[in-house]
Every structure is written in structure tokens, then in C-alpha cells.
Amino acid sequence: MKDFILYSGSSNLPLAHEVAKILNITLGKVDLTRFADGELRPWIQDNVRDKTVIILESFSYPMDEHIMEMVLMGDAIRRSAPRAMIGVIPYMGYSRQDKLHRVGEPVSARVIAKFLEISMFDEIIAVDLHNDAIVGFFQIPVTHVSALETLAKEVKKLNVKNGIVISPDVGGVKRARNLAYLLDMPMVVMEKKRFLDKHDTSEAYQIIGDVNDKTAIIIDDIISTGGTIVNAAESLHEAGATSVIVCASHCILAGEAVEKLSHAPIEKVIVTDSINMIADKKFEKLHVVSIAQLIANAISESVS
Numbered sequence: 247m248k249d250f251i252l253y254s255g256s257s258n259l260p261l262a263h264e265v266a267k268i269l270n271i272t273l274g275k276v277d278l279t280r281f282a283d284g285e286l287r288p289w290i291q292d293n294v295r296d297k298t299v300i301i302l303e304s305f306s307y308p309m310d311e312h313i314m315e316m317v318l319m320g321d322a323i324r325r326s327a328p329r330a331m332i333g334v335i336p337y338m339g340y341s342r343q344d345k346l347h348r349v350g351e352p353v354s355a356r357v358i359a360k361f362l363e364i365s366m367f368d369e370i371i372a373v374d375l376h377n378d379a380i381v382g383f384f385q386i387p388v389t390h391v392s393a394l395e396t397l398a399k400e401v402k403k404l405n406v407k408n409g410i411v412i413s414p415d416v417g418g419v420k421r422a423r424n425l426a427y428l429l430d431m432p433m434v435v436m437e438k439k440r441f442l443d444k445h446d447t448s449e450a451y452q453i454i455g456d457v458n459d460k461t462a463i464i465i466d467d468i469i470s471t472g473g474t475i476v477n478a479a480e481s482l483h484e485a486g487a488t489s490v491i492v493c494a495s496h497c498i499l500a501g502e503a504v505e506k507l508s509h510a511p512i513e514k515v516i517v518t519d520s521i522n523m524i525a526d527k528k529f530e531k532l533h534v535v536s537i538a539q540l541i542a543n544a545i546s547e548s549v550s
């Protein structure tokens with residue numbers, strides 16, 4: 247392995263420390279101070295000349311601050327003559343704005359990709375992007391890794407009988423098909439209706455397939471307000487599913503999500519640590535599995 251340094255922004259220090267531990271290194275030193283008016287002033291405190299430098303940052307809330315941290319740290323490092331600079335994004339906020347949903351809106355995921363290119367990152371490692379096509383928004387290499395195997399391992403521990411994998415919307419069919427393959431289970435798709443004039447509101451309105459007497463395993467990339475998952479779980483129960491287990495790569499838990507998910511007809515919610523979970527968002531059914539090994543493997547391959 248070449249000489250490399252791993253830095254972390256402030257979004258997910260526990261994950262960064264875990265990755266560093268697996269790679270048998272300590273995190274690089276960066277001072278993330280701010281001026282009195284709030285402007286960020288990162289200061290890299292190691293000699294990075296001729297080294298491969300990696301910056302880990304999840305674009306989770308407050309996403310604009312975390313993106314800015316990554317971009318400014320990137321600029322600070324680039325000015326110190328590294329051999330190469332790799333950005334690791336366990337969760338890419340703005341990735342759901344991956345197309346022109348209605349005239350007059352931005353394609354924000356493309357803008358974020360541009361930001362990272364301008365900051366002269368040589369490569370990006372990203373985990374479960376909302377849409378595979380986002381890789382094509384970058385003009386630099388993107389290693390797109392998936393947490394599906396990590397999630398599947400946890401589901402297998404539950405010894406589910408008569409299980410069926412559910413995609414809660416048509417956009418997630420490929421993800422559900424891949425999980426179904428890993429679990430050796432059949433798959434069913436649900437249709438979801440979104441309301442463009444009402445943010446974060448959706449309705450599950452059709453199940454394409456039979457879930458009667460089955461344990462439904464819903465797989466989604468993101469849980470934000472929990473609306474998609476809760477609506478899907480209720481519809482699945484109405485259609486005869488005996489129990490519902492939820493898997494997702496990125497667990498945001500915005501607004502009333504904790505409350506909603508706690509009271510929903512869901513047995514377990516299995517998510518990863520791509521987003522740092524603050525203590526008051528934890529609830530009984532929630533089970534967090536780490537993607538530190540997945541990221542460490544991707545870093546090892548990139549720097550070898």
C-alpha cells in the first residue's frame with residue numbers, strides 16, 4: 247500500500263475512526279475552526295506532499311456545511327502538493343435531486359459532482375448512491391460500493407421463514423432484486439406516488455405481487471421522514487404480510503421519523519452508520535450495522 251493519510255470532516259467521526267482502526271492508522275490532523283462570522287477555516291496540520299490523501303465526509307445534515315468542509319479541506323490539501331486526493335462519501339446528500347423533477351429546479355446532484363471536480367479530487371468512493379446514473383455526473387473515477395451485503399448478513403441472522411423482498415418504489419427494483427438474490431428470496435415491487443407540490447410526502451398505492459402470509463423485507467436506499475417505509479409497511483400488512491422488516495443504507499430520520507417508525511407495524515429497522523446517528527434518534531427497533539470494513543476495503547484497493 248502507498249503512503250496515505252485519512253482525514254475526516256465533522257459529519258461522521260465515529261465511522262472515520264472505525265475505518266482508521268481497520269486500516270491500522272490514526273486520522274490526519276485538521277483544525278476545523280471558524281471565524282467570528284461563521285466562515286470555515288480548515289487547517290491541515292500534516293505534511294501531505296507526495297502522499298495520497300483521503301477525506302471522508304458524509305453530506306448529511308447540516309449538508310451544506312459538510313459539503314463546504316470537504317471542498318475547503320480539498321483545496322487546502324491540493325495546495326500542499328499531494329500525490330493524489332480521494333473523497334470518500336458514505337452518504338451523498340442532494341443525490342435524490344438527480345434529475346429535473348420539474349422545470350425551474352436544479353439538478354443538485356450534478357452541481358455537487360461539479361464542486362468536487364473543481365476542488366480537484368482525483369477519485370471518489372461513494373456508498374449506495376440514490377441512482378447509479380449519478381456516477382456519470384462525475385468526470386473523475388467513482389468507485390460506487392454497496393452496503394447490500396452488509397445488510398443481507400444481518401437479515402440472515404434473523405432466520406426469516408417465508409420471506410419476500412420488497413422494493414417500496416419502482417426506482418428501487420434493481421436494489422431489491424440484488425438483495426433478493428443475496429437472500430435467495432423472491433421479490434415484489436410497490437408503486438409509490440409522490441406529490442411534487444408537497445415536499446417529503448408520498449403514498450404507497452399498489453403492490454405488484456403476492457405478499458400474503460410472508461415476512462416482507464423492505465429495502466430502500468434512504469429513510470428520511472419515514473413516510474415511504476411506514477406507508478409501505480401498512481399496505482403490506484393490509485395485503486396479508488405477517489411481519490415487516492426494513493433495511494436501508496442511509497438513515498436520516500428527519501422530522502417525526504422516530505415517532506412514526508416506532509409506532510409503525512414494523513419489527514426491525516436495519517440501517518448502516520453512513521450517517522452519524524445522534525443518541526436521541528435511536529429507538530428500540532433500530533439496528534445499526536457498520537460499513538467501516540466496506541469503506542476500508544475500498545480505500546485499500548484505491549491506494550494499492
Ligand code: R5P
Binds near residue numbers: 472
Ligand atoms: C426516494 O426515492 C428514496 O429512495 C426514498 O424512498 C425516500 O428518500 C424516503 O424518504 P421518506 O423517508 O421521507 O419517505
